[in-house]
Each structure stands twice: as C-alpha cells, then as structure tokens.
Amino acid sequence: MSCFISKYADELAKNAAYIGTPGKGILAADESTGTIGKRLSSINVENIEENRRALRELLFTAPGVLQYLSGVILFEETLYQKTAAGKPFVDVLKEGGVLPGIKVDKGTVELNGTNGETFTQGLDGLAQRCQKYYEAGARFAKWRAVLKIGANEPTELAIQENANGLAMYAAICQQCGLVPIVEPEILVDGSHDIKKCADVTERVLAACYKALNDHHVMLEGTLLKPNMVTPGSESPKVAPEVIAEYTVRALQRTVPAAVPAIVFLSGGQSEEEATLNLNAMNKLQTKKPWSLSFSFGRALQQSTLKAWAGKEENLKKAQDALLVRCKANSEATLGTYKGDAKLGEGAAESLHVSNYKY
Amino acid sequence: MSCFISKYADELAKNAAYIGTPGKGILAADESTGTIGKRLSSINVENIEENRRALRELLFTAPGALQYLSGVILFEETLYQKTASGKPFVDVLKEGGVLPGIKVDKGTVELNGTNGETFTQGLDGLAQRCQKYYDAGARFAKWRAVLKIGPNEPSELAIQENANGLAMYAAICQQCGLVPIVEPEILVDGPHDIKKCAEVTERVLAACYKSLNDHHVMLEGTLLKPNMVTPGSDSPKVAPEVIAEYTVRALQRTVPAAVPAIVFLSGGQSEEEATLNLNAMNKLQTKKPWSLSFSFGRALQQSTLKAWAGKEENLKKAQDALLVRCKANSEATLGTYKGDAKLGEGAAESLHVKDYKY
Numbered sequence: 001m002s003c004f005i006s007k008y009a010d011e012l013a014k015n016a017a018y019i020g021t022p023g024k025g026i027l028a029a030d031e032s033t034g035t036i037g038k039r040l041s042s043i044n045v046e047n048i049e050e051n052r053r054a055l056r057e058l059l060f061t062a063p064g065v066l067q068y069l070s071g072v073i074l075f076e077e078t079l080y081q082k083t084a085a086g087k088p089f090v091d092v093l094k095e096g097g098v099l100p101g102i103k104v105d106k107g108t109v110e111l112n113g114t115n116g117e118t119f120t121q122g123l124d125g126l127a128q129r130c131q132k133y134y135e136a137g138a139r140f141a142k143w144r145a146v147l148k149i150g151a152n153e154p155t156e157l158a159i160q161e162n163a164n165g166l167a168m169y170a171a172i173c174q175q176c177g178l179v180p181i182v183e184p185e186i187l188v189d190g191s192h193d194i195k196k197c198a199d200v201t202e203r204v205l206a207a208c209y210k211a212l213n214d215h216h217v218m219l220e221g222t223l224l225k226p227n228m229v230t231p232g233s234e235s236p237k238v239a240p241e242v243i244a245e246y247t248v249r250a251l252q253r254t255v256p257a258a259v260p261a262i263v264f265l266s267g268g269q270s271e272e273e274a275t276l277n278l279n280a281m282n283k284l285q286t287k288k289p290w291s292l293s294f295s296f297g298r299a300l301q302q303s304t305l306k307a308w309a310g311k312e313e314n315l316k317k318a319q320d321a322l323l324v325r326c327k328a329n330s331e332a333t334l335g336t337y338k339g340d341a342k343l344g345e346g347a348a349e350s351l352h353v354s355n356y357k358y
Numbered sequence: 359m360s361c362f363i364s365k366y367a368d369e370l371a372k373n374a375a376y377i378g379t380p381g382k383g384i385l386a387a388d389e390s391t392g393t394i395g396k397r398l399s400s401i402n403v404e405n406i407e408e409n410r411r412a413l414r415e416l417l418f419t420a421p422g423a424l425q426y427l428s429g430v431i432l433f434e435e436t437l438y439q440k441t442a443s444g445k446p447f448v449d450v451l452k453e454g455g456v457l458p459g460i461k462v463d464k465g466t467v468e469l470n471g472t473n474g475e476t477f478t479q480g481l482d483g484l485a486q487r488c489q490k491y492y493d494a495g496a497r498f499a500k501w502r503a504v505l506k507i508g509p510n511e512p513s514e515l516a517i518q519e520n521a522n523g524l525a526m527y528a529a530i531c532q533q534c535g536l537v538p539i540v541e542p543e544i545l546v547d548g549p550h551d552i553k554k555c556a557e558v559t560e561r562v563l564a565a566c567y568k569s570l571n572d573h574h575v576m577l578e579g580t581l582l583k584p585n586m587v588t589p590g591s592d593s594p595k596v597a598p599e600v601i602a603e604y605t606v607r608a609l610q611r612t613v614p615a616a617v618p619a620i621v622f623l624s625g626g627q628s629e630e631e632a633t634l635n636l637n638a639m640n641k642l643q644t645k646k647p648w649s650l651s652f653s654f655g656r657a658l659q660q661s662t663l664k665a666w667a668g669k670e671e672n673l674k675k676a677q678d679a680l681l682v683r684c685k686a687n688s689e690a691t692l693g694t695y696k697g698d699a700k701l702g703e704g705a706a707e708s709l710h711v712k713d714y715k716y
Contacts, residue, residue, distance in 0.1 A: 206571035213564035219611050249616070253577050257645045258610040287615045289647040 005218075008177040012221025013260075015099060015139050016179045019223060020261025020291040023330050024070035028265075028297035029059055030103035030142065032075055039301075045310035053081045058308060059301070060089055062319035066096030068326040073101040073142050073181075073295070079133065090137035101140040101181070102133045104169065108146050117158040120145050120165050123172070130176035140179035142225070143169045148187045149200050149232065159207045167211035174221055181263065181295070183225035184208050188267045189354055190232035198229045198246045205254035219258035225265050225295050226251070228277055233268060233352050240273075244280035248288065257289035264292070266299030268352025274299040275328045275337060282335035293333045298351040300325050363576075366535040370579025371618075373457060373497050374537045377581060378619025378649040381688050382428035386623075386655035387417055388461035388500065390433055397659075403668035411439045416666060417659070418447055420677035424454030426684040431459040431500050431539075431653070437491065448495035459498040459539070460491045462527070466504050475516040478503050478523050481530070488534035498537035500583070501527045506545045507558050507590065517565045525569035532579055539621065539653070541583035542566050546625045547712055548590035556587045556604045563612035577616035583623050583653050584609070586635055591626060591710050598631075602638035606646060615647035622650070624657030626710025632657040633686045633695060640693035651691045656709040658683050 031039065037047035045051050056078050072093055079102055082088050090100045104126060108118035120143060145162035147154040162184060170180035184204050229246040231238055251262060266274040274296060281292050303325060308318035328341035364370065389397065395405035403409050414436050430451055437460055440446050448458045462484060466476035478501060503520035505512040520542060528538035542562050570577065587604040589596055609620060624632040632654060639650050661683060666676035686699035
C-alpha cells in the first residue's frame with residue numbers, strides 16, 4: 001500500500017463511510033470565537049461563553065434534527081461544553097448517532113510575495129492536540145485551506161503550499177484516529193465564469209490528491225469538503241443543473257473512488273440555493289463513486305439564528321427552523337428535495353461575505 | 359475545464375467509451391519488427407514482411423474473433439498492410455466494429471545516473487505522425503512507459519520523467535483525434551511481494567494522473583493500460599481473488615472516474631492466468647467507475663502462434679485458438695468466465711521474459 005498503515009485504519013474507514021451515509025450530512029458549528037461573535041452581534045447577542053454555549057445547545061438538542069446528521073464539527077471550546085443540565089455535548093451527539101468533529105487549523109496567514117494569497121497554520125503540536133481531541137470524543141477533524149481566483153491566482157505556490165499543508169494535517173490526523181476532512185476552499189469572490197471555476201477546481205483538487213498520495217494518506221479514511229463549481233459572486237447566476245454538471249465532472253476528473261464521501265461547503269450561498277444545488281447533483285445520472293452530501297455552516301444556521309434572536313422564548317421556533325433545513329438537505333442527498341421546505345426568514349438570503357474568514 | 363478543448367473532444371470521448379464496451383477488449387498486435395522476429399523465430403518462421411503480414415491476417419480474419427474486440431493496436435508497418443486479396447487491414451477491422459490503434463512510441467532509453475531505469479522516446483514530430491495515422495484510419499494510440507521495482511527503484515526521477523512523457527504524448531494525441539492509451543508498465547521482475555507492487559503502482563498512477571492534469575489532457579478521452587498488481591516474478595504466486603483485490607484497490611485510490619476504461623496488460627502472465635485474474639476483478643463487488651478489460655499481446659496470441667507454426671495448413675487450428683482466448687477474455691470482462699476454455703497448447707505457459715522489451 002502506498003499509505004502508511006495507521007493502527008486506526010479500520011475505524012477511520014468505518015467512520016468516514018458512516019459520515020457519508022445517504023440521507024445524512026454534517027453541521028459545521030465550528031465557528032471560531034471571533035467569527036461566532038459576528039453572528040451573535042448580527043442578532044444583538046453578546047459574545048460571551050454562556051451565549052455561545054446556549055446557541056450550540058439550541059442546535060444539538062433541536063428535536064428530530066440529529067437523525068439527519070452524521071457529524072457535527074465543533075470549535076475546541078465547544079468540545080468541552082455541556083448542556084444547561086450538565087450533559088456533555090459530545091454525549092448528546094453520540095447518543096443521537098452523530099460523530100463529533102473538531103476544527104484543528106489555526107486560521108490563514110498571508111503568503112509572502114503573493115497578492116493576498118494565504119496558507120493555513122496549525123501543524124505545530126498537532127499530533128498531541130489530536131490525541132487530546134480523540135480522548136475527548138472527537139472522531140473527525142477539519143482543516144480549511146483557502147485559495148482565490150484572480151488575474152494571476154491561484155499561483156502554483158499557493159496551490160502547492162495549501163495542498164501540502166492539507167496532506168501533512170491529514171496524515172497526522174490518521175495517526176491519531178481522526179478522519180481528516182480535506183477542505184481546499186476556492187473562494188467564490190470574483191467576476192469569473194463557471195468554466196474558470198471548474199478549471200481552477202480541477203487543478204487544485206488534482207494537486208491535493210497528489211499531495212495526499214505523497215504523504216501516504218489512506219483515502220478510504222478521509223472526506224473531501226470542496227466548493228461547488230459555480231460562477232463568481234459578481235457573475236450572473238446559473239441553474240442548479242448547470243452547477244451540478246460542472247461540479248460532478250470536476251470531481252470525476254480528480255477525486256479517486258476510494259474517497260467515501262464528498263461533503264460540500266456552502267460558501268456564500270443562501271440556505272435554499274445550497275440545498276437546490278446539492279439536490280441537482282444527486283439527481284444527475286452519471287458516475288459518482290462517492291456519496292455527495294453537505295457540511296454546511298451558514299447554510300444550515302441562518303434561519304435558526306434569525307428565529308432565535310438570542311431570546312429563550314424563541315427556542316422552539318429556532319429549533320423548528322433548523323429541522324426544516326436539515327430535513328431539506330437530507331432529501332437533497334437523496335435527490336428527492338421538492339423545493340418545498342417552509343422557507344424561514346433569511347432562507348433565500350445570500351450569505352456571501354467578501355473574502356470570508358472564519 | 360482544466361483540459362484543453364480539442365476539436366475532437368466528442369469523438370475522443372465516444373471512441374474511448376466504445377473501447378470499454380463490456381464484453382470487448384483490445385488485441386495488442388503492435389510488436390515491433392525486432393520483437394515479432396523473436397516470436398516468429400520461436401516457431402521457426404523467417405522474419406520477413408510477408409510472414410509478418412500473414413500472421414496479422416491470420417489474427418484479424420479469424421472467424422468470430424472480432425466481435426470480442428473493440429480495438430487492435432498495430433505497429434506502423436501493419437497499419438498500411440492488406441490481406442492477400444488486397445483489402446486494407448484497417449478496413450477489415452472497421453467492418454468488424456473494431457477501432458484500429460497505433461503504437462507511437464520509439465522504445466526506451468536509459469536514464470543517465472540511474473540503475474537501469476529508462477524513459478520512453480517518440481515525442482519528436484509526434485503531432486505530424488499522429489495526423490498521418492489518423493488519416494490512415496487509426497483512432498487510438500499507445501505509448502509504453504516502463505518502470506521497475508528494486509531496492510531504490512523506481513526513483514522519483516524515473517517516475518516523473520515517464521509520467522511527464524506519457525502526459526505530453528497524450529496531449530498531442532488528443533489534438534490529432536487519437537485516444538491515447540496511457541501505459542505505465544511496472545515490470546513484474548523481482549522478488550518483491552504484492553504489497554510492494556501495490557505501493558509502487560499507486561505511487562506511479564498518482565504521478566501519471568497529476569501529470570495528465572498538468573498537461574490539460576481530457577480524461578474522458580483516454581484509456582489506462584496498467585499492470586495488474588501481483589507478486590514479483592521471483593515470489594510465490596497468489597490467488598486471482600487476491601490479485602483482484604489489490605489491483606482494484608490501487609485503481610480506486612488513483613484513477614479518476616472520468617477515465618472510461620482500464621485495459622490491463624498481461625506482462626509475463628500465461629494466457630489462462632491473465633484471463634482468470636481479469637475475471638476475478640470483474641466479479642469483485644466494489645466501486646468500479648471504469649470498465650475493466652484487456653489489452654493483451656502475448657496472452658492472446660501464444661496458443662495461436664504455436665498452433666500456426668508458420669504453416670498454411672494450420673490456419674484453421676490457429677484461428678480457432680485465437681477465438682478461444684478472445685471469447686474467454688470477453689467473458690472475463692463480464693465476470694462470467696468459468697475457466698473452461700479449451701486450453702490450447704501453451705495456454706498455461708508463463709510468458710515471462712526477464713526485463714521485457716518489445
């Protein structure tokens with residue numbers, strides 16, 4: 001085997017495959033303290049630990065929701081938090097059949113000599129941190145690499161550096177029993193068309209899988225979290241079927257069949273857009289040797305956040321909104337979404353923030 | 359798209375997919391003059407053009423054989439030859455629903471500073487040659503890169519140089535309307551075990567697909583011709599099911615789903631071994647987003663050659679022998695081979711020649 005045999009090999013493959021269970025997907029609730037602060041302030045809620053805890057409790061205990069999730073990505077602080085009644089969040093998730101995941105990168109840093117391109121840091125002491133997270137109950141991890149499309153971007157340097165970082169992180173995770181989600185996000189910002197996005201996505205994914213092979217990562221125990229292939233944020237929109245066609249073709253050209261599941265990021269798409277696009281991909285009749293699912297943050301939480309507005313009396317309304325989006329996305333993984341999810345306030349609202357960092 | 363859009367894009371994809379038709383495969387009849395000379399001398403036949411022509415006529419007009427073939431690879435001389443009654447071979451093939459292919463590489467040359475590793479030459483004037491071949495009726499091409507397993511082999515240099523050569527060749531072919539068969543053969547010579555072969559095969563294939571992506575090759579219009587993953591020639595044999603498991607896993611880890619078909623080389627395997635291994639792969643219940651078929655030279659012609667022995671009176675016997683192997687391999691592509699092919703003389707004979715060049 002070209003991959004290094006981790007003692008966790010069977011467990012990694014089993015967990016990665018479980019995350020790709022048809023009908024399920026990932027809730028990305030791993031916003032860093034700074035980023036969740038922006039969300040909270042948008043609904044006039046103070047960014048203190050208790051409020052961050054209360055928000056996540058709202059999400060994880062929403063009735064009926066966990067059945068549609070195979071994983072939830074957490075920020076480090078949340079991994080150790082509990083419900084108001086004292087039950088650790090990881091136990092709430094596990095009892096609901098949901099694997100806890102953990103964000104392990106430490107954000108992006110500018111690459112010297114480039115036009116605003118970045119690499120992702122977080123490798124220092126990563127093995128020790130991963131072991132700790134495994135003991136705390138985490139079973140998968142996430143590391144977000146960021147690339148952008150511009151006149152001269154992404155550069156070969158940015159692609160290589162980010163692909164290499166992802167591969168290093170992935171190899172370390174597997175040694176510690178955590179399934180690495182490989183996330184090479186190509187930002188949607190820009191005026192480019194969908195063909196340009198496809199071109200760049202294929203180039204980036206090819207570099208990622210070469211790096212993963214070089215670093216002896218066992219693909220059966222990994223997941224991919226890519227952007228969908230879409231026109232740039234400043235370009236005219238196209239139909240979900242077009243996004244589906246370009247996206248799936250890009251994946252067919254670059255992602256080996258050994259990868260059990262692909263869990264899309266939502267980027268700046270509205271809740272409804274993201275769901276419709278995922279649904280269109282799962283309806284496409286073509287070769288798809290990996291399951292296609294979701295790992296949505298904003299696109300799962302937006303209506304919920306607005307409905308909650310930080311008020312206890314809005315709890316049920318907020319949890320209902322989350323259930324609506326989870327169920328809709330679950331159907332989208334099966335290609336059966338009819339577009340009839342009761343749209344919560346904000347569900348059709350674009351969630352694009354220029355040059356998004358979180 | 360990351361691939362350069364050849365004006366032949368649709369035709370390339372259509373022809374590549376056709377070659378992968380279940381139940382069909384490729385007859386590799388592209389032995390160079392020197393190599394075919396060795397075959398002829400093994401049956402005491404003089405290596406003159408008429409005999410080379412007669413042998414190929416025997417193969418291409420064998421009753422019932424063409425239905426099991428989607429392609430035949432030819433050496434340049436053969437592309438322009440005719441039956442004794444004056445019909446061009448390319449017409450015989452086309453009328454039988456078989457695409458003519460052409461070997462375009464010019465053999466291997468030692469890489470300086472390595473321990474007997476090689477690169478493949480043939481890029482000079484390749485575009486002009488390909489255009490000529492297309493005009494003559496060829497619709498696919500073949501280029502054989504060779505790597506070996508040793509204590510320090512294959513080296514990174516050998517892998518990169520051969521992967522790059524394959525990608526350059528493939529890009530040029532597509533510009534000229536020929537589907538490139540990408541053949542990175544890892545020789546079976548050596549005492550290594552099957553795990554070592556798997557490791558090397560995965561490394562080599564990952565490098566090939568990275569190069570193909572770098573060179574903007576459209577994968578939907580290519581084919582792969584790899585070695586099966588087996589123990590080295592000096593190691594104990596293993597069962598076909600084991601070969602199938604290691605081989606398909608290596609392919610799942612490296613070959614994108616966009617590639618329509620994988621057509622295995624037979625290396626030094628006997629006719630029967632090659633068929634049984636291919637059959638086992640097609641019986642395997644696992645993700646296989648490409649069809650798995652054959653591109654056999656020795657493993658299709660051995661019994662035929664022995665039965666012919668250069669004598670006209672043996673024509674029918676020889677053609678019957680070819681039909682037996684074609685039918686057996688056709689069944690192997692469907693996973694329905696029962697192992698009951700009437701074994702011709704030599705069918706169970708190893709065809710391994712150390713450090714094989716042809």
